[in-house]
Amino acid sequence: MRSQKKMRLIREIILYSVLTLFSVIFLVPLFWMISTSLKPESQVMTVPVQWLPKPPQWRNYIDAVKAFPFFRYFWNTSFLAILNVVGTLFSASLVAYSFSKLRWKGRNQLFYITIATMFIPSQVLIIPTYLIFSKLGWINTYLPLVVPAFCGGGAFNIFLLRQFFVSIPDELLEAARIDGASEFRIYSQIVLPLSKPVLFTVSIFTLLFSWNDFFGPLLYLHDPSKWTLAVGLRSFQQQYTTTWNLLMAASTLTALPLIIIYFIFQKSITSGFALSGSGK
Amino acid sequence: MKLARSFLIALFILVLTTISFAAPVVIKFWHVYDAGIAKQTIDQVVTDFNKSHEGKIRVEALGISFWDYWDKLRISIAAGQEPDVFVNDLGDVIMRASSGILLDLAPYLKKAGTDVDKTFFKAPLDMCRWKGGIYALPFETDVRLLFYNKDLFVKAGLDPNRPPKTWNELWQYADKITKKNAQGDYDVLGFNPLYAQSYFWMYVWGNGGDFIDEKGNLVVNSSIVVKSLTEWKQMVDRLGLDKLQKFNATYPLGLNDAFINGKLGMVIQNNTFFSQLRDYAPNLNYGVVQIPYPVKPVSWSNGFSIEASSRSRNKDAAAEFIIYLTSKTPSYLFAKNVSSLVGNREAAMSPDLMSNELWKLSVQTLDISRFRPFVLEYPLWYEDLQKTVETVLYGKSTPQKALDDLQKMIETQIQKYRLTH
Numbered sequence: 001m002r003s004q005k006k007m008r009l010i011r012e013i014i015l016y017s018v019l020t021l022f023s024v025i026f027l028v029p030l031f032w033m034i035s036t037s038l039k040p041e042s043q044v045m046t047v048p049v050q051w052l053p054k055p056p057q058w059r060n061y062i063d064a065v066k067a068f069p070f071f072r073y074f075w076n077t078s079f080l081a082i083l084n085v086v087g088t089l090f091s092a093s094l095v096a097y098s099f100s101k102l103r104w105k106g107r108n109q110l111f112y113i114t115i116a117t118m119f120i121p122s123q124v125l126i127i128p129t130y131l132i133f134s135k136l137g138w139i140n141t142y143l144p145l146v147v148p149a150f151c152g153g154g155a156f157n158i159f160l161l162r163q164f165f166v167s168i169p170d171e172l173l174e175a176a177r178i179d180g181a182s183e184f185r186i187y188s189q190i191v192l193p194l195s196k197p198v199l200f201t202v203s204i205f206t207l208l209f210s211w212n213d214f215f216g217p218l219l220y221l222h223d224p225s226k227w228t229l230a231v232g233l234r235s236f237q238q239q240y241t242t243t244w245n246l247l248m249a250a251s252t253l254t255a256l257p258l259i260i261i262y263f264i265f266q267k268s269i270t271s272g273f274a275l276s277g278s279g280k
Numbered sequence: 281m282k283l284a285r286s287f288l289i290a291l292f293i294l295v296l297t298t299i300s301f302a303a304p305v306v307i308k309f310w311h312v313y314d315a316g317i318a319k320q321t322i323d324q325v326v327t328d329f330n331k332s333h334e335g336k337i338r339v340e341a342l343g344i345s346f347w348d349y350w351d352k353l354r355i356s357i358a359a360g361q362e363p364d365v366f367v368n369d370l371g372d373v374i375m376r377a378s379s380g381i382l383l384d385l386a387p388y389l390k391k392a393g394t395d396v397d398k399t400f401f402k403a404p405l406d407m408c409r410w411k412g413g414i415y416a417l418p419f420e421t422d423v424r425l426l427f428y429n430k431d432l433f434v435k436a437g438l439d440p441n442r443p444p445k446t447w448n449e450l451w452q453y454a455d456k457i458t459k460k461n462a463q464g465d466y467d468v469l470g471f472n473p474l475y476a477q478s479y480f481w482m483y484v485w486g487n488g489g490d491f492i493d494e495k496g497n498l499v500v501n502s503s504i505v506v507k508s509l510t511e512w513k514q515m516v517d518r519l520g521l522d523k524l525q526k527f528n529a530t531y532p533l534g535l536n537d538a539f540i541n542g543k544l545g546m547v548i549q550n551n552t553f554f555s556q557l558r559d560y561a562p563n564l565n566y567g568v569v570q571i572p573y574p575v576k577p578v579s580w581s582n583g584f585s586i587e588a589s590s591r592s593r594n595k596d597a598a599a600e601f602i603i604y605l606t607s608k609t610p611s612y613l614f615a616k617n618v619s620s621l622v623g624n625r626e627a628a629m630s631p632d633l634m635s636n637e638l639w640k641l642s643v644q645t646l647d648i649s650r651f652r653p654f655v656l657e658y659p660l661w662y663e664d665l666q667k668t669v670e671t672v673l674y675g676k677s678t679p680q681k682a683l684d685d686l687q688k689m690i691e692t693q694i695q696k697y698r699l700t701h
Binding site: 041044045126127130131134139215218219222223224231234235237238239240241242 | 308312314315316342345348351355356358359360361534535552559
């Protein structure tokens with residue numbers, strides 16, 4: 001009995017040390033970013049490494065915000081991110097519902113084709129999609145960055161949602177149908193409320209992707225007042241020089257909303273991630 | 281009734297023409313000057329142009345970070361959506377000119393009465409010529425120079441006012457400056473042929489060699505190139521490739537640059553390097569001279585061109601803006617504010633700029649400086665040359681064999697290009 005207890009203790013010690021080690025490894029870049037953001041420029045690249053700024057230079061944050069239209073870009077980024085999340089949640093879940101709960105000819109084939117689009121390297125699609133958007137007259141507008149989210153929301157999201165919807169018992173839906181509920185009502189009042197974890201996961205993935213998207217805004221937006229934070233951060237990197245401390249201060253401010261969102265929705269997010277990795 | 285109708289039509293045409301005349305032609309101009317004094321200067325030049333062309337032409341400028349500019353421009357060109365005027369790489373103007381996307385500026389220059397040979401430096405301007413046309417104008421160019429640390433010279437017992445002139449002197453001086461630590465690593469290095477802007481092709485030129493033969497073909501395995509690579513390997517071997525690499529890793533360029541930190545006696549750098557020295561090492565006591573040479577003096581140049589799209593709807597206005605941008609006054613302003621060597625010779629030779637020693641030296645060096653020859657069938661030949669040099673430095677092949685192999689590959693690639701174009 002005692003040896004069993006001892007074994008459990010040892011196992012836990014090993015487990016916790018491994019986990020601590022990994023969390024330290026993952027936290028180092030974040031720590032480095034924040035530490036650099038508070039350093040004067042002379043302390044950024046010193047050998048041996050200076051881990052803590054001496055003294056912390058809070059002014060960097062003011063300078064970083066002043067160096068480019070931070071608040072304008074923050075607003076643009078938030079606006080795009082919210083629209084992307086709303087659009088993806090709505091359209092991807094509708095498509096996934098159709099792929100999982102409605103019966104129609106060629107459904108599975110079309111699902112596989114949808115999945116297959118994930119194998120196309122994104123670089124190959126850059127010029128064709130640019131051409132489509134330019135023919136539509138959408139260059140230098142937010143439309144190329146928003147409309148796709150409302151048109152299916154991407155194969156990966158559809159796949160995630162479909163896999164979850166499949167696990168919802170058909171009996172529930174049958175019962176609703178007998179009661180005379182329309183398909184849209186079943187989707188919105190039965191399936192969606194049961195799928196909160198996966199919807200959270202999709203929201204987080206979409207939010208992260210949209211928030212950090214650099215190439216899309218860079219290509220499609222020609223008017224600097226429309227740019228996003230990811231594009232704005234580049235102004236700290238010139239051909240020959242980079243102001244690392246200001247870049248890191250601006251990066252910290254850019255990452256901050258995501259970190260706050262993570263802490264607020266921590267539980268739902270971790271359960272959602274567990275679900276997306278469980279291979280249901 | 282009929283009269284009233286004709287009157288109305290006439291009025292309509294009049295209004296239409298007034299509107300179309302009143303609305304200025306809009307020229308979109310993309311460039312890489314997205315921050316700091318360079319951006320302010322370009323903005324000022326554009327504002328001046330717009331003011332003097334009010335009601336006729338309005339230039340809308342967009343500066344994008346140097347690191348992202350090329351992707352954005354390339355994709356917009358591929359999609360046929362490029363701006364009317366754009367900054368581009370002076371090294372491969374011919375590639376774009378041959379594909380038909382660039383506007384030939386020669387007729388516009390003639391009309392404007394610009395004598396290009398008098399206005400621009402020869403070497404950068406030559407990079408813009410193709411089949412009798414001028415497909416770009418050189419806006420910015422540069423040269424490579426030797427920066428040397430005077431304090432390290434004094435410490436090594438050398439005369440700080442007598443920098444090396446020949447490659448032999450360079451090594452004599454370097455050996456006196458070099459210091460090793462207890463582990464055998466370089467604490468201070470006199471000269472490092474694999475650091476900063478020191479490239480093998482410059483050494484070949486310095487040896488009196490060339491990569492283009494009399495028939496205009498790209499030849500990388502001529503006896504002079506093989507000899508140069510053999511010497512190059514000897515220089516590296518004498519210092520130890522692994523030790524040099526360790527040194528390079530310890531001092532990445534930028535704030536931790538070996539020269540900036542007083543760990544390198546002499547370095548080949550771009551003429552704009554002085555601005556980094558001013559910002560990062562204001563107290564460093566250094567001198568600048570032309571690069572020492574084995575046989576003949578030489579330097580390497582590249583830069584930015586200004587080009588107009590042949591698909592622009594407003595070609596006249598686009599050409600007018602390019603000619604203005606590269607003319608004396610705006611070029612002088614850019615040179616003065618940004619301290620970058622402009623392609624406009626008249627602007628660069630302004631007496632107040634020439635009173636600066638480094639500026640004068642850069643301008644003089646342009647006379648001996650060369651661009652990498654552009655080979656339409658194989659534009660990135662120099663990258664493969666660099667790889668071949670590395671193969672030899674790592675001892676995986678001999679100079680003769682490695683360069684023969686490269687020559688074979690080049691010929692195959694050129695043949696392939698000719699079959700498909």
